[in-house]
Amino acid sequence: MSAAVYYGPRDIRVENVVKPTLEESTDAVVRVTHTAVCGSDLWFYRGKTDRDIPSRVGHEPMGIVEEVGDDVQSVDVGDRVFAPFKISCGMCEFCRRGLHTSCVNGDGWGDDNGGAQGEVIRCRHADGTLVRVPDAYANDDSALRSILPLTDVMGTGHHAAVSAGVSAGSTCVVVGDGAVGLCGVLAARRLGAARIVAVGHHPDRLSLASEFGATDTVSARGQEAIETVQEMTGGGAEHVLECVGATSAMETAVEVCRPGGTVGYVGVPHGLDDGLDLFSFFGDNITLQGGVAPVRAYADELLADVLQGTLDPAPVFTKTVDLDSISEGYQAMDERDAIKVLVEI
Amino acid sequence: MSAAVYYGPRDIRVENVVKPTLEESTDAVVRVTHTAVCGSDLWFYRGKTDRDIPSRVGHEPMGIVEEVGDDVQSVDVGDRVFAPFKISCGMCEFCRRGLHTSCVNGDGWGDDNGGAQGEVIRCRHADGTLVRVPDAYANDDSALRSILPLTDVMGTGHHAAVSAGVSAGSTCVVVGDGAVGLCGVLAARRLGAARIVAVGHHPDRLSLASEFGATDTVSARGQEAIETVQEMTGGGAEHVLECVGATSAMETAVEVCRPGGTVGYVGVPHGLDDGLDLFSFFGDNITLQGGVAPVRAYADELLADVLQGTLDPAPVFTKTVDLDSISEGYQAMDERDAIKVLVEI
Structure with missing residues (x-):
């Protein structure tokens, strides 16, 4: 064969x-x-x-x-x-x-x-x-x-949403516009999220995110993405789906997470060679939940x-x-x- | 003054x-x-x-x-x-x-x-x-x-227990025999934990942990501590209180946490200069919850x-x-x- x-x-x-x-x-x-x-x-x-x-x-x-x-x-x-x-x-x-x-x-x-x-x-x-x-x-x-x-990918996006605690009426942010991020948008919509902010940097993928149910899209990276989402959400969302697995995406995820909120992460953490800086999670009691779906x-x-x-x-x-x-x-x-x-x- | x-x-x-x-x-x-x-x-x-x-x-x-x-x-x-x-x-x-x-x-x-x-x-x-x-x-x-x-310290130990999800009947592990760890034992007992394993390396403090309600104490570090707790708990506890804030303590905490369990952490992560290796959390969906109490x-x-x-x-x-x-x-x-x-x- x-x-x-x-x-x-x-x-x-x-x-x-x-x-x-x-x-x-x-x-x-x-x-x-x-x-x-x-x-x-x-x-x-x-x-x-x-x-x-x-x-x-x-x-x-x-x-x-x-x-x-x-x-x-x-x-x-x-x-x-x-x-x-x-x-x-x-x-x-x-x-x-x-x-x-x-x-x-x-x-x-x-x-x-x-x-x-x-x-x-x-x-x-x-x-x-x-x-x-x-x-x-x-x-x-x-x-x-x-x-x-x-x-x-659909189960993985769903796991990100479940791990982030998305439920009916939630505001959530999905970091990553790859297949898992897009499925995360679908999952968040399916779980009843009222507002879904998709963050990526590919216009075609963000357009699909909108079709999938994202209410807002942000085409930016790093500090620009963080500031935009912070402003859109009045200080961050309680539920953030980290659907990339790279250090930069995790940093964005924690920065757009509201104090006391949860980052649901499913991206294989290959890019985190330097390890995760825990201080940003610690100071605002941000929970990190998820893993391999x-x-x-x-x-x-x-x-x-x-x-x-x-x-x-x-x-x-x-x-x-x-x-x-x-x-x-x-x-x-x-x-x-x-x-x-x-x-x- | x-x-x-x-x-x-x-x-x-x-x-x-x-x-x-x-x-x-x-x-x-x-x-x-x-x-x-x-x-x-x-x-x-x-x-x-x-x-x-x-x-x-x-x-x-x-x-x-x-x-x-x-x-x-x-x-x-x-x-x-x-x-x-x-x-x-x-x-x-x-x-x-x-x-x-x-x-x-x-x-x-x-x-x-x-x-x-x-x-x-x-x-x-x-x-x-x-x-x-x-x-x-x-x-x-x-x-x-x-x-x-x-x-x-008492509020901080309590936050570790709450963050780790300790509830009536739980089995939990408290990593650290300092004042916060000892208060974590008190908090876990107060929340109704049925089994509380205290891990440290000072006999006098572990003795106090027992007085405070620890059902088991482990005086060991690193791999020895991990193996002992793994064996005691048949593969780890669902609720682990990380009450130190050093890399080694966090590593012990995740290794004694049962797949799908939660590490409640309250130790100021000063010792984690190299960052946290997320792979050990990722593979078994171990939640990291807590922060400054x-x-x-x-x-x-x-x-x-x-x-x-x-x-x-x-x-x-x-x-x-x-x-x-x-x-x-x-x-x-x-x-x-x-x-x-x-x-x-």
């Missing part, structure tokens, strides 16, 4: 690899039909973080179940399913409390199970990990495009909304490629020509 | 200074009878943080009201009062929501109002700042020793408990000096010969 393989910065190749097969009775083998390139993939693509060379990549799989182990109960051969970026058992203390990313039996996608940017994956703990798409939508390509972001915990409720037509993150996909052209997808993300790239396999 | 003045590292002098007087109609002038030396004073005393030379010091005043401005309603001449380490107006958005440390009219103690380690202070915003001790206890020296910690918000409820005899932080005072000998008090704190020093004026 074919799969994307990382060979070093800006070097993604599609190679013939061994197809994964069932190994345990709780496994499912899934033929991937849709996947995506993630903003977090850019960290290794740009050489900013280490990664084994060669190594299998991708962590946002959707497809059709091809084979199931004897103990798998929730999905069957032929079912349309998707999986979050983390495998989780669904039965441990942390899965039961909705923190699937801390699953004691958890795992990621990679060499040993196929990597989600490939034709076939082996999903451990299929019952705890896979989410079944109702048959009525199983071959509805439009619906599938809207569902695919639930594998990562337990997307599986949110999948069912978000899926219900997508299927009802009240939530549609599909517009974050501004480019579609096939697996053979996936390196073009990475390049478009790297050059910010695409917000997020869908990969059809 | 006399007051303690900072002249550089390990150089505290008692000098004759100008007595502060009423300046605004909302001021009160208070003759200080009791004050204290704070762990946070050690930062400048040891030369670890900058401070003007010379400058007035002290921020934990208790005394008798000597004069009040025309607009002061809540206290009168002759009343026994104490004040938190921050002045607050009591009327702004942040005071009304219990975040007095972010008061828009707030201030600290220092040169312009006397400094709390001195004979007389001028308290701006007397109605918002001063807490009146009921007359029945106004001259009860034993009660006053128990009330004095409400100016800072809004002691004024907690004063009334804690005072009620002290007066009822169900809360008594007085044992944190292990040494008493008079104002002329205050430098001995600093020295005892610096050398860890005293947990906390009470200064009788």
